[in-house]
Amino acid sequence: MTHATSLPPELHQWVTRHLTGMDTAAVTDASWPRGASRVWRVRTDHGEVFVKLYPSTEKYEREVQGCEHATRALAADEAPRLLASDPDRPAVVLSALPGRVVRGLPLEQAEEQRVHRLAGGLLRRWHDTPEPIGDREHQRIRASVTAQADEAAVILERLGDQLAPAERNLVRDAAHNLPDLARALPLAYRHGDYSPRNWLWDEAAGHHSLIDFEESAPGLAVEDLVWLCGAAWPTRPDLRDAFLTGYGQLLSSTEQRALVLLTARLGVSYLSTGLTKADTVLIDRGRTVLQHMVRAPR
Structure with missing residues:
Protein backbone atom coordinates (compact mmCIF):
# COMPACT_ATOMS: atom_id res chain seq x y z
CA MET A 1 0.00 0.00 0.00
CA LEU A 97 10.42 9.72 21.23
CA PRO A 98 14.16 9.17 20.81
CA GLY A 99 15.42 5.90 19.43
CA ARG A 100 14.71 3.51 16.59
CA VAL A 101 12.22 0.68 16.17
CA VAL A 102 13.79 -2.47 17.60
CA ARG A 103 12.56 -4.84 14.90
CA GLY A 104 15.36 -5.28 12.42
CA LEU A 105 18.02 -3.50 14.45
CA PRO A 106 21.43 -5.21 14.21
CA LEU A 107 21.96 -5.66 17.96
CA GLU A 108 24.70 -7.66 19.62
CA GLN A 109 23.43 -10.54 21.73
CA ALA A 110 24.06 -8.87 25.09
CA GLU A 111 22.40 -5.65 23.98
CA GLU A 112 19.41 -7.51 22.56
CA GLN A 113 19.02 -9.37 25.86
CA ARG A 114 19.12 -6.03 27.67
CA VAL A 115 16.38 -4.63 25.42
CA HIS A 116 14.17 -7.65 26.10
CA ARG A 117 14.80 -7.43 29.84
CA LEU A 118 13.78 -3.76 29.82
CA ALA A 119 10.75 -4.62 27.68
CA GLY A 120 9.70 -7.19 30.25
CA GLY A 121 9.99 -4.67 33.05
CA LEU A 122 8.02 -2.06 31.13
CA LEU A 123 5.23 -4.53 30.39
CA ARG A 124 5.05 -5.53 34.05
CA ARG A 125 4.52 -1.90 35.05
CA TRP A 126 1.95 -1.56 32.26
CA HIS A 127 0.08 -4.65 33.50
CA ASP A 128 0.36 -3.73 37.18
CA THR A 129 -1.36 -0.38 36.68
CA PRO A 130 -5.05 -1.20 37.10
CA GLU A 131 -7.93 -0.03 34.96
CA PRO A 132 -11.60 -0.69 35.78
CA ILE A 133 -13.01 -3.70 33.95
CA GLY A 134 -16.80 -3.59 33.86
CA ASP A 135 -19.32 -6.29 33.02
CA ARG A 136 -19.32 -5.35 29.35
CA GLU A 137 -15.54 -5.71 29.14
CA HIS A 138 -15.66 -9.06 30.92
CA GLN A 139 -18.22 -10.24 28.39
CA ARG A 140 -16.08 -8.97 25.51
CA ILE A 141 -13.01 -10.79 26.85
CA ARG A 142 -14.93 -14.05 27.22
CA ALA A 143 -16.39 -13.62 23.75
CA SER A 144 -12.94 -12.97 22.28
CA VAL A 145 -11.47 -16.15 23.76
CA THR A 146 -14.51 -18.17 22.67
CA ALA A 147 -14.18 -16.75 19.15
CA GLN A 148 -10.53 -17.82 19.03
CA ALA A 149 -11.47 -21.32 20.16
CA ASP A 150 -14.28 -21.47 17.60
CA GLU A 151 -11.91 -20.32 14.86
CA ALA A 152 -9.48 -23.10 15.77
CA ALA A 153 -12.32 -25.65 15.58
CA VAL A 154 -13.46 -24.42 12.16
CA ILE A 155 -9.94 -24.44 10.74
CA LEU A 156 -9.30 -27.90 12.19
CA GLU A 157 -12.40 -29.21 10.44
CA ARG A 158 -11.35 -27.64 7.15
CA LEU A 159 -7.58 -28.18 7.19
CA GLY A 160 -7.05 -31.04 9.60
CA ASP A 161 -5.71 -33.35 6.92
CA GLN A 162 -2.98 -30.81 6.12
CA LEU A 163 -1.66 -30.82 9.67
CA ALA A 164 0.68 -33.31 11.31
CA PRO A 165 -0.94 -35.44 14.04
CA ALA A 166 0.74 -33.48 16.85
CA GLU A 167 -0.39 -30.21 15.26
CA ARG A 168 -3.97 -31.46 14.98
CA ASN A 169 -3.94 -32.43 18.64
CA LEU A 170 -2.61 -29.01 19.60
CA VAL A 171 -5.25 -27.12 17.60
CA ARG A 172 -7.95 -29.45 18.98
CA ASP A 173 -6.71 -28.65 22.49
CA ALA A 174 -7.03 -24.93 21.73
CA ALA A 175 -10.54 -25.37 20.35
CA HIS A 176 -11.76 -27.41 23.33
CA ASN A 177 -9.95 -25.89 26.29
CA LEU A 178 -9.15 -22.21 25.76
CA PRO A 179 -12.46 -20.84 27.15
CA ASP A 180 -12.18 -22.85 30.38
CA LEU A 181 -8.50 -22.00 30.79
CA ALA A 182 -9.22 -18.30 30.34
CA ARG A 183 -11.44 -18.24 33.42
CA ALA A 184 -8.39 -19.00 35.59
CA LEU A 185 -6.07 -16.43 33.98
CA PRO A 186 -5.27 -12.95 35.34
CA LEU A 187 -6.73 -9.98 33.50
CA ALA A 188 -4.89 -6.73 32.81
CA TYR A 189 -4.97 -3.72 30.57
CA ARG A 190 -3.15 -5.17 27.54
CA HIS A 191 -0.99 -3.30 25.08
CA GLY A 192 -2.40 -5.61 22.43
CA ASP A 193 0.57 -5.64 20.03
CA TYR A 194 3.57 -6.05 22.30
CA SER A 195 6.37 -6.85 19.88
CA PRO A 196 9.71 -5.32 18.82
CA ARG A 197 8.04 -3.36 16.02
CA ASN A 198 6.44 -1.24 18.76
CA TRP A 199 9.55 -0.95 20.94
CA LEU A 200 11.99 1.91 20.55
CA TRP A 201 15.64 1.64 21.57
CA ASP A 202 17.88 4.64 22.09
CA GLU A 203 21.29 3.01 22.04
CA ALA A 204 23.22 6.09 23.15
CA ALA A 205 21.07 6.56 26.24
CA GLY A 206 20.35 2.87 26.85
CA HIS A 207 16.66 3.75 26.89
CA HIS A 208 13.63 1.64 25.93
CA SER A 209 10.16 3.00 25.14
CA LEU A 210 6.81 1.88 23.75
CA ILE A 211 4.52 3.10 20.96
CA ASP A 212 1.24 2.24 19.19
CA PHE A 213 -1.72 1.75 21.53
CA GLU A 214 -4.54 1.23 19.02
CA GLU A 215 -4.95 -2.42 20.07
CA SER A 216 -4.86 -1.71 23.80
CA ALA A 217 -7.81 -2.91 25.89
CA PRO A 218 -8.56 -5.03 28.96
CA GLY A 219 -7.90 -8.71 28.34
CA LEU A 220 -5.85 -11.72 29.34
CA ALA A 221 -2.43 -10.51 30.48
CA VAL A 222 -0.74 -13.49 28.82
CA GLU A 223 -2.04 -12.40 25.41
CA ASP A 224 0.64 -9.71 25.34
CA LEU A 225 3.23 -12.51 25.12
CA VAL A 226 1.75 -14.34 22.12
CA TRP A 227 3.92 -12.69 19.44
CA LEU A 228 7.07 -13.29 21.46
CA CYS A 229 6.08 -16.89 22.16
CA GLY A 230 5.50 -17.62 18.48
CA ALA A 231 8.22 -15.60 16.78
CA ALA A 232 11.12 -14.87 19.13
CA TRP A 233 11.36 -17.31 22.00
CA PRO A 234 11.39 -20.67 20.16
CA THR A 235 14.81 -19.98 18.62
CA ARG A 236 16.05 -17.55 21.28
CA PRO A 237 15.38 -18.94 24.77
CA ASP A 238 17.92 -16.43 26.07
CA LEU A 239 15.51 -13.64 25.08
CA ARG A 240 12.67 -15.42 26.86
CA ASP A 241 14.77 -15.65 30.02
CA ALA A 242 15.78 -11.98 29.74
CA PHE A 243 12.19 -10.83 29.18
CA LEU A 244 10.74 -12.83 32.06
CA THR A 245 13.57 -11.65 34.32
CA GLY A 246 12.50 -8.10 33.55
CA TYR A 247 8.84 -9.02 33.96
CA GLY A 248 9.67 -10.22 37.43
CA GLN A 249 7.77 -13.47 37.55
CA LEU A 250 7.63 -16.81 35.80
CA LEU A 251 4.46 -17.96 34.12
CA SER A 252 2.25 -20.35 36.04
CA SER A 253 1.56 -23.75 34.46
CA THR A 254 -1.92 -22.53 33.51
CA GLU A 255 -0.55 -19.35 31.92
CA GLN A 256 2.10 -21.32 30.03
CA ARG A 257 -0.46 -23.79 28.67
CA ALA A 258 -2.82 -21.00 27.66
CA LEU A 259 0.02 -19.08 26.02
CA VAL A 260 0.96 -22.07 23.88
CA LEU A 261 -2.66 -22.65 22.85
CA LEU A 262 -3.28 -18.98 22.06
CA THR A 263 -0.12 -18.93 19.98
CA ALA A 264 -1.08 -22.16 18.19
CA ARG A 265 -4.46 -20.61 17.37
CA LEU A 266 -2.68 -17.64 15.84
CA GLY A 267 -0.38 -19.94 13.88
CA VAL A 268 -3.20 -22.00 12.39
CA SER A 269 -5.03 -18.76 11.56
CA TYR A 270 -1.95 -17.57 9.63
CA LEU A 271 -1.89 -20.90 7.81
CA SER A 272 -5.57 -20.81 6.93
CA THR A 273 -5.42 -17.24 5.66
CA GLY A 274 -2.26 -17.97 3.72
CA LEU A 275 -3.79 -20.98 1.98
CA THR A 276 -6.93 -19.02 1.14
CA LYS A 277 -4.97 -16.10 -0.32
CA ALA A 278 -2.09 -18.19 -1.73
CA ASP A 279 0.24 -16.09 0.45
CA THR A 280 3.40 -18.12 0.93
CA VAL A 281 4.68 -15.77 3.66
CA LEU A 282 1.64 -16.46 5.84
CA ILE A 283 1.71 -20.17 5.03
CA ASP A 284 5.34 -20.47 6.10
CA ARG A 285 4.73 -18.35 9.19
CA GLY A 286 1.76 -20.46 10.23
CA ARG A 287 3.55 -23.77 9.77
CA THR A 288 6.63 -22.49 11.65
CA VAL A 289 4.55 -21.30 14.61
CA LEU A 290 2.68 -24.61 14.82
CA GLN A 291 5.91 -26.60 14.67
CA HIS A 292 7.39 -24.47 17.45
CA MET A 293 4.29 -24.80 19.63
CA VAL A 294 4.23 -28.58 19.27
CA ARG A 295 7.67 -28.60 20.89
CA ALA A 296 6.88 -25.92 23.50
CA PRO A 297 6.35 -27.03 27.12
CA ARG A 298 2.71 -27.01 28.17
Missing part, protein backbone atom coordinates in the same frame (compact mmCIF):
# COMPACT_ATOMS: atom_id res chain seq x y z
CA THR A 2 1.36 3.40 -0.98
CA HIS A 3 0.39 6.47 1.03
CA ALA A 4 0.83 10.14 0.21
CA THR A 5 3.86 11.81 1.74
CA SER A 6 1.84 14.94 2.49
CA LEU A 7 -1.04 15.35 4.90
CA PRO A 8 -4.54 15.43 3.39
CA PRO A 9 -5.63 19.10 3.21
CA GLU A 10 -8.31 18.95 5.93
CA LEU A 11 -5.98 17.02 8.24
CA HIS A 12 -3.21 19.54 7.54
CA GLN A 13 -5.49 22.39 8.52
CA TRP A 14 -6.44 20.63 11.76
CA VAL A 15 -2.82 19.91 12.66
CA THR A 16 -1.91 23.53 11.92
CA ARG A 17 -4.28 24.66 14.65
CA HIS A 18 -2.23 22.68 17.19
CA LEU A 19 1.31 23.12 15.88
CA THR A 20 3.38 26.11 14.88
CA GLY A 21 5.79 26.05 11.98
CA MET A 22 3.59 23.92 9.71
CA ASP A 23 4.34 26.19 6.74
CA THR A 24 7.86 24.78 6.62
CA ALA A 25 7.04 21.30 7.92
CA ALA A 26 8.69 18.25 6.36
CA VAL A 27 6.23 15.36 6.16
CA THR A 28 7.27 11.72 5.80
CA ASP A 29 4.99 8.72 5.44
CA ALA A 30 5.64 6.44 8.45
CA SER A 31 2.78 3.97 7.97
CA TRP A 32 3.29 0.24 8.39
CA PRO A 33 3.01 -1.52 4.99
CA ARG A 34 0.27 -3.87 6.23
CA GLY A 35 -1.40 -1.47 8.66
CA ALA A 36 -4.82 0.13 8.20
CA SER A 37 -3.95 3.31 10.10
CA ARG A 38 -2.02 6.07 8.36
CA VAL A 39 0.93 7.68 10.12
CA TRP A 40 3.05 10.69 9.16
CA ARG A 41 6.24 12.00 10.76
CA VAL A 42 6.05 15.79 10.79
CA ARG A 43 9.22 17.82 11.34
CA THR A 44 8.88 21.52 12.04
CA ASP A 45 11.32 24.16 13.26
CA HIS A 46 9.98 23.52 16.76
CA GLY A 47 10.40 19.74 16.86
CA GLU A 48 9.01 16.47 15.58
CA VAL A 49 5.60 14.87 16.06
CA PHE A 50 3.58 12.03 14.60
CA VAL A 51 0.11 12.43 13.10
CA LYS A 52 -2.04 9.33 13.03
CA LEU A 53 -5.32 8.82 11.15
CA TYR A 54 -7.42 5.79 12.12
CA PRO A 55 -9.67 3.52 10.05
CA SER A 56 -12.30 3.39 12.80
CA THR A 57 -13.45 5.20 15.92
CA GLU A 58 -12.66 2.07 17.94
CA LYS A 59 -8.96 2.19 16.99
CA TYR A 60 -8.87 5.90 17.80
CA GLU A 61 -10.49 5.42 21.20
CA ARG A 62 -8.09 2.62 22.06
CA GLU A 63 -5.09 4.79 21.16
CA VAL A 64 -6.37 7.66 23.30
CA GLN A 65 -7.14 5.36 26.24
CA GLY A 66 -3.75 3.68 25.81
CA CYS A 67 -2.00 7.04 25.98
CA GLU A 68 -3.92 7.86 29.15
CA HIS A 69 -2.96 4.49 30.64
CA ALA A 70 0.68 5.09 29.69
CA THR A 71 0.75 8.38 31.61
CA ARG A 72 -0.22 6.45 34.76
CA ALA A 73 1.89 3.33 34.17
CA LEU A 74 5.12 4.57 32.58
CA ALA A 75 7.67 7.33 32.88
CA ALA A 76 7.13 10.40 30.71
CA ASP A 77 9.86 9.41 28.24
CA GLU A 78 8.68 5.79 27.89
CA ALA A 79 5.58 6.51 25.78
CA PRO A 80 4.37 9.26 23.45
CA ARG A 81 2.29 12.10 24.86
CA LEU A 82 -1.10 12.87 23.35
CA LEU A 83 -0.81 16.45 22.05
CA ALA A 84 -4.14 16.71 20.22
CA SER A 85 -7.05 14.44 19.37
CA ASP A 86 -10.24 14.62 17.33
CA PRO A 87 -12.78 11.74 17.39
CA ASP A 88 -14.59 13.05 14.31
CA ARG A 89 -11.65 12.56 11.93
CA PRO A 90 -10.54 10.34 13.86
CA ALA A 91 -6.93 11.46 14.35
CA VAL A 92 -4.29 12.30 16.95
CA VAL A 93 -1.03 14.19 17.21
CA LEU A 94 1.60 12.38 19.30
CA SER A 95 4.96 13.50 20.62
CA ALA A 96 8.05 11.85 19.16
Whole structure:
Protein backbone atom coordinates (compact mmCIF):
# COMPACT_ATOMS: atom_id res chain seq x y z
CA MET A 1 0.00 0.00 0.00
CA THR A 2 1.36 3.40 -0.98
CA HIS A 3 0.39 6.47 1.03
CA ALA A 4 0.83 10.14 0.21
CA THR A 5 3.86 11.81 1.74
CA SER A 6 1.84 14.94 2.49
CA LEU A 7 -1.04 15.35 4.90
CA PRO A 8 -4.54 15.43 3.39
CA PRO A 9 -5.63 19.10 3.21
CA GLU A 10 -8.31 18.95 5.93
CA LEU A 11 -5.98 17.02 8.24
CA HIS A 12 -3.21 19.54 7.54
CA GLN A 13 -5.49 22.39 8.52
CA TRP A 14 -6.44 20.63 11.76
CA VAL A 15 -2.82 19.91 12.66
CA THR A 16 -1.91 23.53 11.92
CA ARG A 17 -4.28 24.66 14.65
CA HIS A 18 -2.23 22.68 17.19
CA LEU A 19 1.31 23.12 15.88
CA THR A 20 3.38 26.11 14.88
CA GLY A 21 5.79 26.05 11.98
CA MET A 22 3.59 23.92 9.71
CA ASP A 23 4.34 26.19 6.74
CA THR A 24 7.86 24.78 6.62
CA ALA A 25 7.04 21.30 7.92
CA ALA A 26 8.69 18.25 6.36
CA VAL A 27 6.23 15.36 6.16
CA THR A 28 7.27 11.72 5.80
CA ASP A 29 4.99 8.72 5.44
CA ALA A 30 5.64 6.44 8.45
CA SER A 31 2.78 3.97 7.97
CA TRP A 32 3.29 0.24 8.39
CA PRO A 33 3.01 -1.52 4.99
CA ARG A 34 0.27 -3.87 6.23
CA GLY A 35 -1.40 -1.47 8.66
CA ALA A 36 -4.82 0.13 8.20
CA SER A 37 -3.95 3.31 10.10
CA ARG A 38 -2.02 6.07 8.36
CA VAL A 39 0.93 7.68 10.12
CA TRP A 40 3.05 10.69 9.16
CA ARG A 41 6.24 12.00 10.76
CA VAL A 42 6.05 15.79 10.79
CA ARG A 43 9.22 17.82 11.34
CA THR A 44 8.88 21.52 12.04
CA ASP A 45 11.32 24.16 13.26
CA HIS A 46 9.98 23.52 16.76
CA GLY A 47 10.40 19.74 16.86
CA GLU A 48 9.01 16.47 15.58
CA VAL A 49 5.60 14.87 16.06
CA PHE A 50 3.58 12.03 14.60
CA VAL A 51 0.11 12.43 13.10
CA LYS A 52 -2.04 9.33 13.03
CA LEU A 53 -5.32 8.82 11.15
CA TYR A 54 -7.42 5.79 12.12
CA PRO A 55 -9.67 3.52 10.05
CA SER A 56 -12.30 3.39 12.80
CA THR A 57 -13.45 5.20 15.92
CA GLU A 58 -12.66 2.07 17.94
CA LYS A 59 -8.96 2.19 16.99
CA TYR A 60 -8.87 5.90 17.80
CA GLU A 61 -10.49 5.42 21.20
CA ARG A 62 -8.09 2.62 22.06
CA GLU A 63 -5.09 4.79 21.16
CA VAL A 64 -6.37 7.66 23.30
CA GLN A 65 -7.14 5.36 26.24
CA GLY A 66 -3.75 3.68 25.81
CA CYS A 67 -2.00 7.04 25.98
CA GLU A 68 -3.92 7.86 29.15
CA HIS A 69 -2.96 4.49 30.64
CA ALA A 70 0.68 5.09 29.69
CA THR A 71 0.75 8.38 31.61
CA ARG A 72 -0.22 6.45 34.76
CA ALA A 73 1.89 3.33 34.17
CA LEU A 74 5.12 4.57 32.58
CA ALA A 75 7.67 7.33 32.88
CA ALA A 76 7.13 10.40 30.71
CA ASP A 77 9.86 9.41 28.24
CA GLU A 78 8.68 5.79 27.89
CA ALA A 79 5.58 6.51 25.78
CA PRO A 80 4.37 9.26 23.45
CA ARG A 81 2.29 12.10 24.86
CA LEU A 82 -1.10 12.87 23.35
CA LEU A 83 -0.81 16.45 22.05
CA ALA A 84 -4.14 16.71 20.22
CA SER A 85 -7.05 14.44 19.37
CA ASP A 86 -10.24 14.62 17.33
CA PRO A 87 -12.78 11.74 17.39
CA ASP A 88 -14.59 13.05 14.31
CA ARG A 89 -11.65 12.56 11.93
CA PRO A 90 -10.54 10.34 13.86
CA ALA A 91 -6.93 11.46 14.35
CA VAL A 92 -4.29 12.30 16.95
CA VAL A 93 -1.03 14.19 17.21
CA LEU A 94 1.60 12.38 19.30
CA SER A 95 4.96 13.50 20.62
CA ALA A 96 8.05 11.85 19.16
CA LEU A 97 10.42 9.72 21.23
CA PRO A 98 14.16 9.17 20.81
CA GLY A 99 15.42 5.90 19.43
CA ARG A 100 14.71 3.51 16.59
CA VAL A 101 12.22 0.68 16.17
CA VAL A 102 13.79 -2.47 17.60
CA ARG A 103 12.56 -4.84 14.90
CA GLY A 104 15.36 -5.28 12.42
CA LEU A 105 18.02 -3.50 14.45
CA PRO A 106 21.43 -5.21 14.21
CA LEU A 107 21.96 -5.66 17.96
CA GLU A 108 24.70 -7.66 19.62
CA GLN A 109 23.43 -10.54 21.73
CA ALA A 110 24.06 -8.87 25.09
CA GLU A 111 22.40 -5.65 23.98
CA GLU A 112 19.41 -7.51 22.56
CA GLN A 113 19.02 -9.37 25.86
CA ARG A 114 19.12 -6.03 27.67
CA VAL A 115 16.38 -4.63 25.42
CA HIS A 116 14.17 -7.65 26.10
CA ARG A 117 14.80 -7.43 29.84
CA LEU A 118 13.78 -3.76 29.82
CA ALA A 119 10.75 -4.62 27.68
CA GLY A 120 9.70 -7.19 30.25
CA GLY A 121 9.99 -4.67 33.05
CA LEU A 122 8.02 -2.06 31.13
CA LEU A 123 5.23 -4.53 30.39
CA ARG A 124 5.05 -5.53 34.05
CA ARG A 125 4.52 -1.90 35.05
CA TRP A 126 1.95 -1.56 32.26
CA HIS A 127 0.08 -4.65 33.50
CA ASP A 128 0.36 -3.73 37.18
CA THR A 129 -1.36 -0.38 36.68
CA PRO A 130 -5.05 -1.20 37.10
CA GLU A 131 -7.93 -0.03 34.96
CA PRO A 132 -11.60 -0.69 35.78
CA ILE A 133 -13.01 -3.70 33.95
CA GLY A 134 -16.80 -3.59 33.86
CA ASP A 135 -19.32 -6.29 33.02
CA ARG A 136 -19.32 -5.35 29.35
CA GLU A 137 -15.54 -5.71 29.14
CA HIS A 138 -15.66 -9.06 30.92
CA GLN A 139 -18.22 -10.24 28.39
CA ARG A 140 -16.08 -8.97 25.51
CA ILE A 141 -13.01 -10.79 26.85
CA ARG A 142 -14.93 -14.05 27.22
CA ALA A 143 -16.39 -13.62 23.75
CA SER A 144 -12.94 -12.97 22.28
CA VAL A 145 -11.47 -16.15 23.76
CA THR A 146 -14.51 -18.17 22.67
CA ALA A 147 -14.18 -16.75 19.15
CA GLN A 148 -10.53 -17.82 19.03
CA ALA A 149 -11.47 -21.32 20.16
CA ASP A 150 -14.28 -21.47 17.60
CA GLU A 151 -11.91 -20.32 14.86
CA ALA A 152 -9.48 -23.10 15.77
CA ALA A 153 -12.32 -25.65 15.58
CA VAL A 154 -13.46 -24.42 12.16
CA ILE A 155 -9.94 -24.44 10.74
CA LEU A 156 -9.30 -27.90 12.19
CA GLU A 157 -12.40 -29.21 10.44
CA ARG A 158 -11.35 -27.64 7.15
CA LEU A 159 -7.58 -28.18 7.19
CA GLY A 160 -7.05 -31.04 9.60
CA ASP A 161 -5.71 -33.35 6.92
CA GLN A 162 -2.98 -30.81 6.12
CA LEU A 163 -1.66 -30.82 9.67
CA ALA A 164 0.68 -33.31 11.31
CA PRO A 165 -0.94 -35.44 14.04
CA ALA A 166 0.74 -33.48 16.85
CA GLU A 167 -0.39 -30.21 15.26
CA ARG A 168 -3.97 -31.46 14.98
CA ASN A 169 -3.94 -32.43 18.64
CA LEU A 170 -2.61 -29.01 19.60
CA VAL A 171 -5.25 -27.12 17.60
CA ARG A 172 -7.95 -29.45 18.98
CA ASP A 173 -6.71 -28.65 22.49
CA ALA A 174 -7.03 -24.93 21.73
CA ALA A 175 -10.54 -25.37 20.35
CA HIS A 176 -11.76 -27.41 23.33
CA ASN A 177 -9.95 -25.89 26.29
CA LEU A 178 -9.15 -22.21 25.76
CA PRO A 179 -12.46 -20.84 27.15
CA ASP A 180 -12.18 -22.85 30.38
CA LEU A 181 -8.50 -22.00 30.79
CA ALA A 182 -9.22 -18.30 30.34
CA ARG A 183 -11.44 -18.24 33.42
CA ALA A 184 -8.39 -19.00 35.59
CA LEU A 185 -6.07 -16.43 33.98
CA PRO A 186 -5.27 -12.95 35.34
CA LEU A 187 -6.73 -9.98 33.50
CA ALA A 188 -4.89 -6.73 32.81
CA TYR A 189 -4.97 -3.72 30.57
CA ARG A 190 -3.15 -5.17 27.54
CA HIS A 191 -0.99 -3.30 25.08
CA GLY A 192 -2.40 -5.61 22.43
CA ASP A 193 0.57 -5.64 20.03
CA TYR A 194 3.57 -6.05 22.30
CA SER A 195 6.37 -6.85 19.88
CA PRO A 196 9.71 -5.32 18.82
CA ARG A 197 8.04 -3.36 16.02
CA ASN A 198 6.44 -1.24 18.76
CA TRP A 199 9.55 -0.95 20.94
CA LEU A 200 11.99 1.91 20.55
CA TRP A 201 15.64 1.64 21.57
CA ASP A 202 17.88 4.64 22.09
CA GLU A 203 21.29 3.01 22.04
CA ALA A 204 23.22 6.09 23.15
CA ALA A 205 21.07 6.56 26.24
CA GLY A 206 20.35 2.87 26.85
CA HIS A 207 16.66 3.75 26.89
CA HIS A 208 13.63 1.64 25.93
CA SER A 209 10.16 3.00 25.14
CA LEU A 210 6.81 1.88 23.75
CA ILE A 211 4.52 3.10 20.96
CA ASP A 212 1.24 2.24 19.19
CA PHE A 213 -1.72 1.75 21.53
CA GLU A 214 -4.54 1.23 19.02
CA GLU A 215 -4.95 -2.42 20.07
CA SER A 216 -4.86 -1.71 23.80
CA ALA A 217 -7.81 -2.91 25.89
CA PRO A 218 -8.56 -5.03 28.96
CA GLY A 219 -7.90 -8.71 28.34
CA LEU A 220 -5.85 -11.72 29.34
CA ALA A 221 -2.43 -10.51 30.48
CA VAL A 222 -0.74 -13.49 28.82
CA GLU A 223 -2.04 -12.40 25.41
CA ASP A 224 0.64 -9.71 25.34
CA LEU A 225 3.23 -12.51 25.12
CA VAL A 226 1.75 -14.34 22.12
CA TRP A 227 3.92 -12.69 19.44
CA LEU A 228 7.07 -13.29 21.46
CA CYS A 229 6.08 -16.89 22.16
CA GLY A 230 5.50 -17.62 18.48
CA ALA A 231 8.22 -15.60 16.78
CA ALA A 232 11.12 -14.87 19.13
CA TRP A 233 11.36 -17.31 22.00
CA PRO A 234 11.39 -20.67 20.16
CA THR A 235 14.81 -19.98 18.62
CA ARG A 236 16.05 -17.55 21.28
CA PRO A 237 15.38 -18.94 24.77
CA ASP A 238 17.92 -16.43 26.07
CA LEU A 239 15.51 -13.64 25.08
CA ARG A 240 12.67 -15.42 26.86
CA ASP A 241 14.77 -15.65 30.02
CA ALA A 242 15.78 -11.98 29.74
CA PHE A 243 12.19 -10.83 29.18
CA LEU A 244 10.74 -12.83 32.06
CA THR A 245 13.57 -11.65 34.32
CA GLY A 246 12.50 -8.10 33.55
CA TYR A 247 8.84 -9.02 33.96
CA GLY A 248 9.67 -10.22 37.43
CA GLN A 249 7.77 -13.47 37.55
CA LEU A 250 7.63 -16.81 35.80
CA LEU A 251 4.46 -17.96 34.12
CA SER A 252 2.25 -20.35 36.04
CA SER A 253 1.56 -23.75 34.46
CA THR A 254 -1.92 -22.53 33.51
CA GLU A 255 -0.55 -19.35 31.92
CA GLN A 256 2.10 -21.32 30.03
CA ARG A 257 -0.46 -23.79 28.67
CA ALA A 258 -2.82 -21.00 27.66
CA LEU A 259 0.02 -19.08 26.02
CA VAL A 260 0.96 -22.07 23.88
CA LEU A 261 -2.66 -22.65 22.85
CA LEU A 262 -3.28 -18.98 22.06
CA THR A 263 -0.12 -18.93 19.98
CA ALA A 264 -1.08 -22.16 18.19
CA ARG A 265 -4.46 -20.61 17.37
CA LEU A 266 -2.68 -17.64 15.84
CA GLY A 267 -0.38 -19.94 13.88
CA VAL A 268 -3.20 -22.00 12.39
CA SER A 269 -5.03 -18.76 11.56
CA TYR A 270 -1.95 -17.57 9.63
CA LEU A 271 -1.89 -20.90 7.81
CA SER A 272 -5.57 -20.81 6.93
CA THR A 273 -5.42 -17.24 5.66
CA GLY A 274 -2.26 -17.97 3.72
CA LEU A 275 -3.79 -20.98 1.98
CA THR A 276 -6.93 -19.02 1.14
CA LYS A 277 -4.97 -16.10 -0.32
CA ALA A 278 -2.09 -18.19 -1.73
CA ASP A 279 0.24 -16.09 0.45
CA THR A 280 3.40 -18.12 0.93
CA VAL A 281 4.68 -15.77 3.66
CA LEU A 282 1.64 -16.46 5.84
CA ILE A 283 1.71 -20.17 5.03
CA ASP A 284 5.34 -20.47 6.10
CA ARG A 285 4.73 -18.35 9.19
CA GLY A 286 1.76 -20.46 10.23
CA ARG A 287 3.55 -23.77 9.77
CA THR A 288 6.63 -22.49 11.65
CA VAL A 289 4.55 -21.30 14.61
CA LEU A 290 2.68 -24.61 14.82
CA GLN A 291 5.91 -26.60 14.67
CA HIS A 292 7.39 -24.47 17.45
CA MET A 293 4.29 -24.80 19.63
CA VAL A 294 4.23 -28.58 19.27
CA ARG A 295 7.67 -28.60 20.89
CA ALA A 296 6.88 -25.92 23.50
CA PRO A 297 6.35 -27.03 27.12
CA ARG A 298 2.71 -27.01 28.17
